[in-house]
Amino acid sequence: MTLDAAIVDPIVRLIWLGGAVAFVIGLSRMSSPATARQGNLISAGGMTLAIGATAFWLVVLPPTGSFNPIGWAIILAGIAVGGGYGLYSARTVKMTAMPQLVSLFNAVGGGAAALIAIDEYLRHTGAPGLQDNVATVLGIVIGSVTFTGSLIASGKLMGLRITPSRPVMIPGGRLVTAALAFVVVASALYLFLGNYSVAVMGAILAASLVFGVTMTLPIGGADMPVVISLLNSFTGTAVAMAGFVLNNPLLIIAGALVGASGAILTKLMADAMNRSVMNIMLGGFGGGEGTVGAVAGPGGSVREVSMDDAAIQLAYASSVIVVPGYGLAVAQAQHNVRELAELLEGRGVDVKYAIHPVAGRMPGHMNVLLAEANVPYPQLREMEDINPEFDRCDVALVIGANDVTNPAARRPGSPVSGMPILDVDHAKNIIVIKRSMGRGYAGIDNELYANPKTGMLFADAKAGLAELISAVKAL
Amino acid sequence: MSIDLAFTIFVLAILCGVAVISKVPATLHTPLMSGANSIHGIVLVGAMIIAVTADNPLSYLLSFLAVAFASLNVVGGYVVTDRMLQMFRRKPAAPKADKADKADKAEGRP
Numbered sequence: 001m002t003l004d005a006a007i008v009d010p011i012v013r014l015i016w017l018g019g020a021v022a023f024v025i026g027l028s029r030m031s032s033p034a035t036a037r038q039g040n041l042i043s044a045g046g047m048t049l050a051i052g053a054t055a056f057w058l059v060v061l062p063p064t065g066s067f068n069p070i071g072w073a074i075i076l077a078g079i080a081v082g083g084g085y086g087l088y089s090a091r092t093v094k095m096t097a098m099p100q101l102v103s104l105f106n107a108v109g110g111g112a113a114a115l116i117a118i119d120e121y122l123r124h125t126g127a128p129g130l131q132d133n134v135a136t137v138l139g140i141v142i143g144s145v146t147f148t149g150s151l152i153a154s155g156k157l158m159g160l161r162i163t164p165s166r167p168v169m170i171p172g173g174r175l176v177t178a179a180l181a182f183v184v185v186a187s188a189l190y191l192f193l194g195n196y197s198v199a200v201m202g203a204i205l206a207a208s209l210v211f212g213v214t215m216t217l218p219i220g221g222a223d224m225p226v227v228i229s230l231l232n233s234f235t236g237t238a239v240a241m242a243g244f245v246l247n248n249p250l251l252i253i254a255g256a257l258v259g260a261s262g263a264i265l266t267k268l269m270a271d272a273m274n275r276s277v278m279n280i281m282l283g284g285f286g287g288g289e290g291t292v293g294a295v296a297g298p299g300g301s302v303r304e305v306s307m308d309d310a311a312i313q314l315a316y317a318s319s320v321i322v323v324p325g326y327g328l329a330v331a332q333a334q335h336n337v338r339e340l341a342e343l344l345e346g347r348g349v350d351v352k353y354a355i356h357p358v359a360g361r362m363p364g365h366m367n368v369l370l371a372e373a374n375v376p377y378p379q380l381r382e383m384e385d386i387n388p389e390f391d392r393c394d395v396a397l398v399i400g401a402n403d404v405t406n407p408a409a410r411r412p413g414s415p416v417s418g419m420p421i422l423d424v425d426h427a428k429n430i431i432v433i434k435r436s437m438g439r440g441y442a443g444i445d446n447e448l449y450a451n452p453k454t455g456m457l458f459a460d461a462k463a464g465l466a467e468l469i470s471a472v473k474a475l
Numbered sequence: 476m477s478i479d480l481a482f483t484i485f486v487l488a489i490l491c492g493v494a495v496i497s498k499v500p501a502t503l504h505t506p507l508m509s510g511a512n513s514i515h516g517i518v519l520v521g522a523m524i525i526a527v528t529a530d531n532p533l534s535y536l537l538s539f540l541a542v543a544f545a546s547l548n549v550v551g552g553y554v555v556t557d558r559m560l561q562m563f564r565r566k567p568a569a570p571k572a573d574k575a576d577k578a579d580k581a582e583g584r585p
Contacts, residue, residue, distance in 0.1 A: 020488075023514050028495045030510045036503060037560035040510050044553040047517065051549075054520045058527050071527035074535055078522070078542025086551030090558065098555060102509045105516075105551045108544035112518045115541040119525050119534055131478045229508050236511070239518045240485060246521050247476050253488040254517040260492025262511050265504065272501055355502070363504035371562035382501060 008060050015053035016250040022046020023254055027261055033377075050250055082108075095372050096329050099362045100157035103228045106235055107150035113238035113255075114143025118205065120245045127196040135244035137188045140201070141208045142238035148212030150231045153224050156216070168217040177214050183207040215281070222403075223280045225362040226269045230277065233262025272357035274419045302437070305455025310431050311471035313455075314340075317394035317429075319350040321386065323422055324370065327400015327434065329360050331461035334373035337399060340469050341375070347472075352379055354386040354396075354422050356404040387423045396427035398448075400434065400461045406446045415444055430454040433464045506559045513552025519545035 022042050029039025055075075062068060086105070093101045117139030127133060155163030170176060187204045191197065219227055236258025243251025270277045305313075314320055322337060341351040353375065359366035367380055381389075390396060398405055405424040408414040424430055430453050439445060448454060457464055499507055522541035529535045 019517075023517075024491055024495060027492075027507075027511065027514070030507050031496065031499045031503065033500065033503060036506060037557065040506075040513075040553065040556045040560055043510060043514060044557075047513070047549060047553070050517065051519055051523075054523055058523060063524065063528050064530075068527045068529070070535060071529055071538070074529070074539045075523050075526045075542050078526070078539050079519075079546045082543035082546030082548075083550040086547040086549070087554055090551040090554035093555065095559075095562075098559065099505070101551070101555060102505075102512055105509075105548050105555070106512050109512065109515045109518060109548035109552075112522055112541045112544035112548065113515075115537050115544065116518065116521045116525055119529075119537040119541070122533065122537075225505075225508075229504075232508055232512050232515075236515045239515045239521075240488075242518055242521045244478075244481055244485075246524055247481065248521060248524070249476060249481070249484055251517060251521050252481055252485050254514055256485050256488035257492040257495075258511045258515045260489040261496040262492075262508070264493055264496040265499070265508055265511065268496075268499060268501075269504055272504075357501035357504075362508070364502045365505050367502045368505065368559050368562055380502075 005061055008057060012053045012057040013249070016050055019046040019050030019053075020250060020253040020257075022049070023257055027257065094332075095369055096332060097158070098368070099225065099228065099365065100154040103150045103154035103157065103224075103231075106228060106232050107147050107154065110143045110146025110150065110231070110235040110238050112143075113235065113242045114140050114147060114205075116242045117143065117238075117245055118201075121201055122198065124196060127191065127194045130192060132245060133192055135241045137191060137201075137204060139238055139241035139245055140205055141184055141188075142234050142241065144205055144208035145212040145215065146231045146234045146238060148209045149216045149234075150212075150228065152213055152216040153228050153231065156221050157224055159221075163217070167220045170214055170217060173214060173218055177211065180207045180211045180214065184211070219280065222358075223273075223275070225358070225365075226266055226273070226275070226277065226280050228362075229262060229266040229269055230281070233259050233266055236260075236262050269358075269363050272363055272420070301450045301452075303452070303455055305431060305457055307457065307467050307471045310455065310457055311468055311475060313395050313429055313431065314344060314349070314397065314468070315347055315472050315475050317344075317349055319352075319389075319393045320344060320395045320397060321390060321393045321427065322351065322353045323396060323398040323401050323405060323424055324353060324355070324366055325359055325399060325401025325404065327402075328461045329366070329369055329400070331400065331463075333399065333462040333465050334369045334375075336462055336465035336469065338370070338373045338375050340465055340472070341379075343469060343472055352381055352386065352389070354383065354390075354424075355380050356383055356401070356422055357420070359401065359404060383420060383422060390423045390426040393427045395429045395431060396424045398424055398430065398432040398434075399465070402434075402439070402446055403444075405448050406444070407451075408444065408447050424448060425451055425453070428453065431457060433457045433459055433461055433468075435460055506556055509552060509556040509559060513549060513556055516545055516549030516552055519549055521545075 023046055026039045026043025029035040117136045121136050152163050184204055184207050187200045236255045240252050240255025344351050355366050357363050403416055405422050407425050409416040409419045409421045522545045526538035529538050
């Protein structure tokens, strides 16, 4: 080899630095809609460079002194399997199912960080220095909690039977969680005192894996976005810990960057729902723990509206605001809603969409779904922007949205109190397309439905919209 | 790399992460989370390092899983984020140009 460490090492380190810079620039560009896509590409470019430089470094200067063919076979096979599945799933996933896929990617990222820490620990023959020891334990703990926690979150979003989206109360849940935390802390202290024990590390691993499950199960599906974002921040931290274990600056920088930005993002998401992160993590929202307010059921005061009446109201309105919610997303009705909107616009009706910050499954998810259906971006209005316009709008068409329209949020004493809502009740007429009088995630009745201005159209979002479209066409 | 240097880098990178994400429109929360999610796929670098230094079957198994997991994180993360962001592309012929401009200003776009 003509290349020696004195030349290769600094070059590889500089390329790593370039990768880290690309991540920072990429993240900052992703904070604005106009530059977001470019930001993601810059970040991907930095990633490719950093991984390429690492491969070059490991070939030219093998850390063990000689080329390791089995190691390289494993790297290539791993990249083919993981990368291939990643490419396939990311390309084919339906946009409605995208949040659970992101959670899965987060799970494996945390899993990889934990595996690295486990492998490094097994290579020691005696206790590593305190700093290494702390980083290894933290890498294993955070990585494993993220791994199982994100898998459960993903399962909840998919609505698997073993992981229902409603909060699952584990018998003696708090006690179990506390006991697991105690096992982790006590075992970690034992190792930090200079003891080397694979069995104790195994106990930490097992307790952390179970902790991820017991932490996530009691949290309701509506809060999953915040949980996934928090776990995303955890994974960043676990990767930084793996960086400490391997003494690698790039892992430390990228991990810390994601850990910090993920934490800020988690807080932004929680703020949009007017919840505290702590409150969410303690679970219990949407059932259990007596949070269900004793609001009188709307009962007989609910008025049903016929398909033809609804079509007439919409077609002869001068302005309509569509309020899409999760029900629209699950029914995959985003294309139908666009068709209806175009039909109405053809008749001279002004149509806008009111997007609540947490509409859909994740903040911003509804924008993605509607954009997928080719709804022009300028028609999508955020809550603060659209709320004053409800006073002037003739018809508010609520499709599968519930808690985010509940006027009860303006008063104290309800589980949704203080949550910012769309002022749908200010519209002259309200049409609600909904499958039943079922409750939303907050588990309370929506006073909007009892409003005399409200007409209920009981139908699945997709079927209801299709009928509405033909009714408007028939006018 | 000494531990105090590593810790210095760690703390500065945290501050950098906090500074970069100050105000983000809710629209971009999901893509941004997904984008940050892809960045921690950098753990692939670590997985590659443990794979080439492995010397026993268990270590090979662990590093294979780590490489596969990390690659799934990287490739899937970037591709799905790009798919989300692709949808924010403006339609070529925006029907009401003046309205689009107004919305742009509200969003803080140029």
